[in-house]
Structure formats: structure tokens, C-alpha cells
Amino acid sequence: MSDTIISFKNVSKTYILYKNDQARFKALFFKPRNPKTNKALNNVSFEIKRGESVGIVGDNGAGKSTLLKMITGVSFPDSGEITVNGRVAALLELTAGFSMEMTGRENIYLKGYILGLEDDYIKTIEEKIIDFAELGDYIDQPVRTYSSGMKMRLGFAINVNIEPDILVVDEALSVGDATFKKKCKNRIKHIINDGTTVLYVSHNAESVREICPRAIFLKKGTVIFDGPTEETLKIYQESKKKKK
Numbered sequence: 001m002s003d004t005i006i007s008f009k010n011v012s013k014t015y016i017l018y019k020n021d022q023a024r025f026k027a028l029f030f031k032p033r034n035p036k037t038n039k040a041l042n043n044v045s046f047e048i049k050r051g052e053s054v055g056i057v058g059d060n061g062a063g064k065s066t067l068l069k070m071i072t073g074v075s076f077p078d079s080g081e082i083t084v085n086g087r088v089a090a091l092l093e094l095t096a097g098f099s100m101e102m103t104g105r106e107n108i109y110l111k112g113y114i115l116g117l118e119d120d121y122i123k124t125i126e127e128k129i130i131d132f133a134e135l136g137d138y139i140d141q142p143v144r145t146y147s148s149g150m151k152m153r154l155g156f157a158i159n160v161n162i163e164p165d166i167l168v169v170d171e172a173l174s175v176g177d178a179t180f181k182k183k184c185k186n187r188i189k190h191i192i193n194d195g196t197t198v199l200y201v202s203h204n205a206e207s208v209r210e211i212c213p214r215a216i217f218l219k220k221g222t223v224i225f226d227g228p229t230e231e232t233l234k235i236y237q238e239s240k241k242k243k244k
Contacts, residue, residue, distance in 0.1 A: 004085070005166060005197050006048040006071060011080030013041040013066055013221075040066040041077070042221040050086075050165075053198040055208035055215035055229060057236050063221040064201050068168050071199065086165025086197070087115065091156060091188075100144040104135055104154050107143055111158050125161050132187070133157035134180070153180065160187050166197045205233050 017036040018024040026032075041063045048054055056064050069075035070082055072090045097114050098107050108129050112122040130139050133154045135146075143151060160167075169188060192198050192211065202208050208215055208229055215232035217225045217239075225235045 003049045004047050004083075005050045005052075006085075006199075007081075007083040008044050008046050008067075008070075009081040011041055011044045011070070011077045011082060012039070013063075013070070013075070013077050014039050039221050041070075044080070044218075044221070044223055046216060046223060046226055048197060048199070050197055051195045052214060053192055053200065053212045055212035055232070056199060056201045056218065057203070057205075057208060057215055057232065058218035059240070061220070062218040064218055066221075067218070068170070068199065068201065071166070071168060084166070087162070088166045088168060089115075089159040089162055089164035090168040091159055091170060096155075098143050098151065098155070101142055103142055104133070104139040104146070105130070107154065108158060111155075112162070115162060117162065125163075128161045129154075129157045132161060132183075156184060160184075160191060164191075164196060166199070167191055168199045168201075170201045205237075208233065 015038045016027065016032065017038055018027065018032075023032070027035075044063075044067070056067065058064055066075060068090070070077060071084055072088050073084075097111055099110055102110060105126070108126055109119075109122055133139070133156075135150060135154060138146065138150065143154075146154070167188070188198075189211075198211070200208065200211050212229050214227065215229040216223060217232050217236045219239065224239070225232050
């Protein structure tokens with residue numbers, strides 16, 4: 001089995017920018033004339049080895065979210081080739097895929113099925129997820145009765161307990177109070193120590209240094225630098241200074 005767990009080869013993605021929802025709906029039936037576009041990714045290539053922790057840095061609009069959505073299978077490239085060899089857990093949109101009418105416990109199984117997990121395996125991690133989420137009796141109440149924070153805690157608990165091969169983390173994520181946030185960060189560190197491949201998106205240079213020996217700097221959809229974290233952050237910071 002190859003050591004490469006994620007591979008991007010000459011990947012590009014362009015989005016059409018619509019003026020409003022009406023224009024977006026109209027485009028379902030009629031091809032827009034001379035549409036305004038945004039090239040989110042432009043001929044991006046890189047490989048990530050099994051067990052690596054890699055930081056993704058860049059300003060807003062650099063293409064970080066598009067890249068992560070492609071790794072998680074939410075979005076697809078216009079051109080190029082993407083290979084992902086393993087189960088992916090994404091700490092991005094934590095409540096995606098939840099049924100509001102089902103209970104928290106039922107949603108554990110629903111999310112598990114969406115991730116391709118077998119019933120027997122979900123049963124083995126069910127109590128771990130429930131203990132981690134700290135929802136008490138609410139675990140057997142409909143998710144529509146949850147606060148937004150409770151939904152996120154359940155989503156986080158599911159994703160970090162399915163023993164993923166690849167964990168995608170957005171540091172901007174906010175889950176619960178300070179104590180629970182610390183618990184989440186400790187869990188992510190534990191997953192890294194277990195040899196899980198981690199992609200970590202952050203604007204915080206110190207946290208990237210702490211977690212990732214390697215980092216990729218994206219700018220306007222293009223890979224500017226890919227290498228040791230200290231070197232990548234230096235080039236990123238210099239790029240920001242030039243903009244001022």
C-alpha cells in the first residue's frame with residue numbers, strides 16, 4: 001500500500017459568482033452569458049503521506065475551504081486528479097447531515113451510515129461519543145430541541161471518535177465553553193499522536209507550529225510554498241507585509 005494518503009495533481013476549480021439567488025436559480029435552466037467567475041484553485045499539486053500533520057495557511061479567499069471540501073468529497077474539481085486513500089473525518093460543518101427530528105443517539109447512527117460505517121462498529125463507539133459530547137439526557141431528545149452549541153458538540157464527538165485515517169480541522173471552529181474546547185484540543189492532539197493524518201487550517205502561526213512540521217501556503221488558489229512550517233510561515237508573513 002502506498003504511503004501517499006492524499007494526492008492532488010493539477011487540480012483547478014472555478015466558481016460562477018451570481019448576483020443573487022434568482023440568478024443562481026435561473027442558471028439551472030439557462031447558461032449565463034459572460035458570467036463573473038472566481039478561480040478558487042489553480043493547478044494545485046501536492047502529496048501528503050500517511051501520518052503527516054500538515055498546516056494549510058493563507059488569507060481569506062486563498063482557496064483553503066475549497067481544498068478541504070474536495071478532500072472530504074463535498075466539492076469536485078473542474079480539472080485535475082484527486083486521490084484520497086482512507087476514511088475522512090472533517091471538523092468543518094459539524095451539524096451537516098443531522099436530522100432535526102431524530103434524537104442525538106439516532107443521529108450518531110445516521111452520521112455513521114453516511115460515513116460508510118457498519119452497524120456493529122457504530123455500536124462499539126456509541127457510548128464513547130455520548131460520553132464525549134456531555135449532553136446528558138438530551139442524547140435521547142430530538143436534535144431540534146438542542147442549542148447550536150449542543151449540536152456542534154455532538155458533531156465534534158462523532159467525528160473524533162470514528163477512528164479516521166484523515167482528520168481535517170478548521171481552527172476557527174468554536175465548540176462549547178473553555179473547558180470543552182480544551183477537551184477538544186487534547187483529543188485532536190491524541191489523534192495526531194496515534195498516527196492519524198491531519199490537515200489543519202489556521203490563521204494562528206503558533207498553533208500551526210505546535211501541531212504541524214509541514215505547511216502549505218495558498219494564495220489566490222495557487223500553492224506559493226510547500227515545505228517546513230517555519231519556512232512556510234516566514235514566506236506567508238512576508239507576503240502579508242508586502243500587501244500593506
